[in-house]
Amino acid sequence: MLDTAKNPTRPIALDLQDIHKSYGSLEVLKGVSLTAYDGDVISILGSSGSGKSTLLRCINLLENPNHGRILIGNEELMLKPAKSGELQAADVKQLESLRARVGFVFQNFNLWPHKTILQNIIEGPTQVLKIKKRPSN
Numbered sequence: 001m002l003d004t005a006k007n008p009t010r011p012i013a014l015d016l017q018d019i020h021k022s023y024g025s026l027e028v029l030k031g032v033s034l035t036a037y038d039g040d041v042i043s044i045l046g047s048s049g050s051g052k053s054t055l056l057r058c059i060n061l062l063e064n065p066n067h068g069r070i071l072i073g074n075e076e077l078m079l080k081p082a083k084s085g086e087l088q089a090a091d092v093k094q095l096e097s098l099r100a101r102v103g104f105v106f107q108n109f110n111l112w113p114h115k116t117i118l119q120n121i122i123e124g125p126t127q128v129l130k131i132k133k134r135p136s137n
């Protein structure tokens with residue numbers, strides 16, 4: 001599914017190690033590992049239902065993996081086992097901080113229909129990153 005050449009000359013942007021994810025008896029991710037370096041552009045290919053979105057959603061715990069390690073930059077997302085058998089964030093503040101550094105475009109966009117395109121685009125930067133709107137003149 002993935003083939004990223006190891007390149008030690010650039011900093012690691014994202015490192016996923018042995019990610020497993022099941023929905024009940026359906027084992028979707030069977031130990032996926034991926035290292036992405038700063039500047040990499042990576043495509044994930046696979047048939048519909050093969051787990052592409054699930055893998056992406058595991059990066060910032062929109063889905064809780066059952067096993068594995070997640071590093072964003074040099075920072076490892078601290079995980080702890082939940083009763084459900086999944087891993088969950090051990091430190092919610094750290095999760096919020098890492099989520100603020102990971103962009104994610106949803107497959108079905110999830111736009112707010114009552115807002116303009118510009119209002120949709122600036123919602124994340126203004127609400128999450130607290131970037132001030134430039135005053136209009």
Ligand SMILES: Nc1ncnc2c1ncn2[C@@H]1O[C@H](COP(=O)(O)OP(=O)(O)OP(=O)(O)O)[C@@H](O)[C@H]1O
Binds near residue numbers: 023046048050054
């Ligand atoms: N919340 C969920 N509960 C149960 N099963 C799920 C859930 N989310 C995804 N699945 C199942 O996990 C599998 C992988 O789904 P996923 O959406 O990751 O596939 P995908 O590779 O992104 O597919 P597509 O190319 O259609 O976007 C599918 O069999 C899907 O039905």
Ligand SMILES: [Mg+2]
Binds near residue numbers: 052053054107
């Ligand atoms: Mg998908």
